[in-house]
Amino acid sequence: MSTDEFNNQVIDAMSLPGDDEEIQGWIATTFGRLGAGAPIEEPKEGTCPICSRTGQIAKRRRNTSYANDENNWQVSCEGCFEEDYARFQDLWDEYYGSRL
Helix, strand or coil, X not given: CCHHHHHHHHHHHHCCCCCCHHHHHHHHHHHHHHHCCCXXXXXXXXXXXXXXXXXXXXXXXXXXXXXXXXXXEEEEEHHHHHHHHHHHHHHHHHXXXXXX
């Protein structure tokens, strides 16, 4: 099952009459992030396209929620992925902190 299919099932299951698009977007973003970091394929030996280090490279779900789902994935080593994840987590924390 793709991430989009999973998100749609979650939204369908949680939808309440009268929900607006912002709430639906929050649900998709929140539950989409549950899969962040999970590689969709077995890591393979190779060179990271970001840092050029040699090691285990995998395609992983980023901590993002772009409308174009291709932008929500990153091929990299674990270290580059962790840096990317942390950077976007800071941005999400700042965003949600400003919404309260």
